[in-house]
Amino acid sequence: MAELQLRGVEKTYGNGFKAVHGIDLDVAEGEFMVLVGPSGCAKSTTLRMIAGLETITGGEVRIGEQVVNDLVPGRRGIAMVFQNYALYPHMKVRRNLSFGLKLKRKPKAEIETATDEVSGILEIEQLLDRLPKQLSGGQAQRVALGRALIKHPEVFLFDEPLSNLDAKLRASMRVRITDLHKRLRNEGRPATVVYVTHDQVEAMTMGDRICVMKDGHIMQVADPTTLYERPANDFVAGFIGMPEMNLVGCVLSHDGGTPVLTAGRQRIAVPEGLAGRLSAAEGAVRLGIRPQHLQVVAADEANAFTGTVSNIEFLGHEVNLHVEVEGAQFVVVVPSAELDKKIGRGDQVGLRPLGANIHIFDAESGINLSLPAD
Amino acid sequence: MAAFPDLPKHSGSGERDAPTQLEIKLRRKARFNAALRYTLLTVVGLIMVYPLVWLIGASFKTNAEMFSSPGFWPKNPTIQGYIDGWQTSTPYTFGRFFLNSLWIIIPKTIGTAVSCTLVAYGFARFEFPGKKILFASVIATLLLPNVVTRIPQYLLFRDLGWLNTFLPLWVPSALAGDAFFVFMVIQFLRAIPRDMEEAARVDGANTLQTLVFIVVPMLMPALISVCLFQFMWTMNDFLGPLIYLSSVDKYPVSLALKLSIDTTEAFAWNQILAMSVLALAPSLAVFFLAQKYFIEGISTGGVKG
Numbered sequence: 022m023a024e025l026q027l028r029g030v031e032k033t034y035g036n037g038f039k040a041v042h043g044i045d046l047d048v049a050e051g052e053f054m055v056l057v058g059p060s061g062c063a064k065s066t067t068l069r070m071i072a073g074l075e076t077i078t079g080g081e082v083r084i085g086e087q088v089v090n091d092l093v094p095g096r097r098g099i100a101m102v103f104q105n106y107a108l109y110p111h112m113k114v115r116r117n118l119s120f121g122l123k124l125k126r127k128p129k130a131e132i133e134t135a136t137d138e139v140s141g142i143l144e145i146e147q148l149l150d151r152l153p154k155q156l157s158g159g160q161a162q163r164v165a166l167g168r169a170l171i172k173h174p175e176v177f178l179f180d181e182p183l184s185n186l187d188a189k190l191r192a193s194m195r196v197r198i199t200d201l202h203k204r205l206r207n208e209g210r211p212a213t214v215v216y217v218t219h220d221q222v223e224a225m226t227m228g229d230r231i232c233v234m235k236d237g238h239i240m241q242v243a244d245p246t247t248l249y250e251r252p253a254n255d256f257v258a259g260f261i262g263m264p265e266m267n268l269v270g271c272v273l274s275h276d277g278g279t280p281v282l283t284a285g286r287q288r289i290a291v292p293e294g295l296a297g298r299l300s301a302a303e304g305a306v307r308l309g310i311r312p313q314h315l316q317v318v319a320a321d322e323a324n325a326f327t328g329t330v331s332n333i334e335f336l337g338h339e340v341n342l343h344v345e346v347e348g349a350q351f352v353v354v355v356p357s358a359e360l361d362k363k364i365g366r367g368d369q370v371g372l373r374p375l376g377a378n379i380h381i382f383d384a385e386s387g388i389n390l391s392l393p394a395d
Numbered sequence: 396m397a398a399f400p401d402l403p404k405h406s407g408s409g410e411r412d413a414p415t416q417l418e419i420k421l422r423r424k425a426r427f428n429a430a431l432r433y434t435l436l437t438v439v440g441l442i443m444v445y446p447l448v449w450l451i452g453a454s455f456k457t458n459a460e461m462f463s464s465p466g467f468w469p470k471n472p473t474i475q476g477y478i479d480g481w482q483t484s485t486p487y488t489f490g491r492f493f494l495n496s497l498w499i500i501i502p503k504t505i506g507t508a509v510s511c512t513l514v515a516y517g518f519a520r521f522e523f524p525g526k527k528i529l530f531a532s533v534i535a536t537l538l539l540p541n542v543v544t545r546i547p548q549y550l551l552f553r554d555l556g557w558l559n560t561f562l563p564l565w566v567p568s569a570l571a572g573d574a575f576f577v578f579m580v581i582q583f584l585r586a587i588p589r590d591m592e593e594a595a596r597v598d599g600a601n602t603l604q605t606l607v608f609i610v611v612p613m614l615m616p617a618l619i620s621v622c623l624f625q626f627m628w629t630m631n632d633f634l635g636p637l638i639y640l641s642s643v644d645k646y647p648v649s650l651a652l653k654l655s656i657d658t659t660e661a662f663a664w665n666q667i668l669a670m671s672v673l674a675l676a677p678s679l680a681v682f683f684l685a686q687k688y689f690i691e692g693i694s695t696g697g698v699k700g
Contacts, residue, residue, distance in 0.1 A: 035522075072593075072597060073596075073597075074593050074596070074597075093596065093601070094593075094596045094597045094599075095596060095597065095598065095599030095600065095601070096599070099597065100597065101593075101594070101597045103590050103593070103594060104590075105588070105590055107588075107590035107591050107593065107594040108591075108594075109591055109594070109595070109608075109609060109612075110591070110612075110613060111612040111613065111615075120595070120598050120600075120608070121597075121598035121599055124598060124599045124600055124604065125599055168594075168598070172598075
């Protein structure tokens with residue numbers, strides 16, 4: 022296993038379109054790094070550049086000590102799992118698994134031992150003599166995983182491997198992959214993983230760290246907790262979390278030393294914990310509050326937004342309350358038990374941020390102004 | 396009695412509702428339509444296949460009976476046509492001409508399959524300078540009538556000293572000269588996702604290994620179609636051998652058939668027809684053997700392009 026380094030990696034296509042804008046990324050040995058972002062954010066392109074399936078037009082990719090820019094995929098010490106499995110359709114599972122080793126001219130006995138070991142780990146022993154077309158989606162994905170595992174690569178690359186599976190299978194495969202990663206780590210052969218997905222649940226549950234991308238730029242690289250609690254900018258804040266973070270345009274002013282946010286005709290004071298960090302900021306900002314961090318109070322209470330309930334979604338254990346405040350839509354997640362049953366559509370309610378759980382983003386750059394200075 | 400749970404309950408029992416007038420009418424109409432359709436198709440089919448049936452029947456007739464009775468069934472069936480026809484009027488038997496045909500067809504077919512795969516793989520999977528122009532010229536040769544290139548080709552092969560050898564028949568095909576096949580394989584390849592090839596490259600295969608171990612097996616239906624077409628077309632090719640082969644010992648079947656017309660004083664039609672039947676046999680045999688893949692090949696290649 023080895024660490025992976027990307028230094029100023031760029032991708033410009035022949036027609037001049039720049040897909041990746043000089044990104045830097047370090048993946049430590051044995052780390053599970055997830056690349057996540059909306060479609061078109063170049064996460065797959067980045068992965069394919071690491072794999073050697075796309076040429077790198079600028080910067081450097083290093084695996085271990087070696088710069089691999091000009092190496093063919095087979096010599097980079099990587100293994101890749103593809104979205105649609107990409108099993109060789111004319112080969113039985115056994116040959117699919119061993120194809121890579123055969124190309125390396127490994128001795129037959131070694132190949133057989135490796136095949137047995139991998140098929141044992143992934144519980145695909147009974148499938149070894151089947152053709153890929155005789156496999157279900159989950160089985161095919163396990164074989165694809167086995168084909169990667171058998172090579173003992175320096176770096177594992179996953180390109181949205183679960184998106185062709187149904188929701189239930191996806192959940193179990195998610196657990197299986199993370200378990201496998203932990204197991205390899207405990208057995209003393211940690212696996213460095215780069216995992217591309219557009220699904221934030223996969224990203225949050227699987228990744229040691231997550232790299233959020235947008236339009237060929239890295240927005241933030243952090244562990245799931247940091248990403249959720251301290252998003253670096255409004256994009257990350259909006260992308261991570263379900264339902265999405267409420268983002269609303271405000272004006273930040275200082276009223277006798279206390280920062281105050283004004284949205285339309287409504288004003289709330291910035292919670293004390295944050296006030297100190299905002300002393301230098303002023304003017305147009307975006308206020309971000311997670312739906313879980315709003316409390317429903319009576320209309321017209323101090324330090325709360327007042328709005329009209331536009332929709333109520335009952336989800337069982339909780340309720341999503343949609344409230345229109347000064348033309349902006351707020352979503353509030355309220356535990357079903359705590360919701361005042363009398364509240365209905367068209368009612369006026371107050372929404373108060375819980376504690377210091379708000380984020381203030383620069384209106385232009387989107388940078389989070391409310392993060393501690395560290 | 397054993398129960399059949401998978402059968403609908405009312406089948407066989409009297410519970411089923413009686414069909415309405417409309418249903419009866421519709422059913423009768425459908426049956427009439429089907430009968431009409433099948434009758435028409437059968438008649439047209441018989442008309443199309445009749446010459447072939449006549450050919451086979453006539454090959455067992457005597458030469459005297461050939462044009463005296465119009466039916467295809469011989470009055471006094473005889474295999475004399477086959478025996479005499481096989482001997483030919485030349486020093487060689489027809490077996491020699493069959494061997495010549497095979498000696499032309501097999502290298503040509505193999506050459507076509509190999510060269511078309513290489514060229515199509517290049518066009519379908521790689522970017523290189525001048526690709527568009529080269530591809531356009533491949534398509535242009537597809538549209539060019541063969542006759543136009545006959546004379547320059549003849550002069551070229553004459554200067555190379557290849558006249559009266561099989562080389563002019565082999566070499567153009569072995570260099571992917573049959574643009575139609577190249578085009579067909581390209582279309583087929585375009586329908587195959589690249590992921591398997593990428594997986595093979597990640598597994599450590601180089602370009603040639605990827606082609607041989609991954610692409611060719613997936614291309615098999617298309618390649619079988621290519622081989623089959625090439626086999627049949629070459630078997631039936633008359634003009635090519637006529638132009639380039641001058642000594643009788645190199646003649647393939649197609650030329651040999653004409654030979655018996657030219658040299659026999661009174662045309663022994665029964666011999667010619669008997670040898671024609673034999674000449675049809677290899678193409679038919681190959682076609683039926685490869686039919687399954689062949690149909691898969693042309694349908695996939697044609698539709699998904």
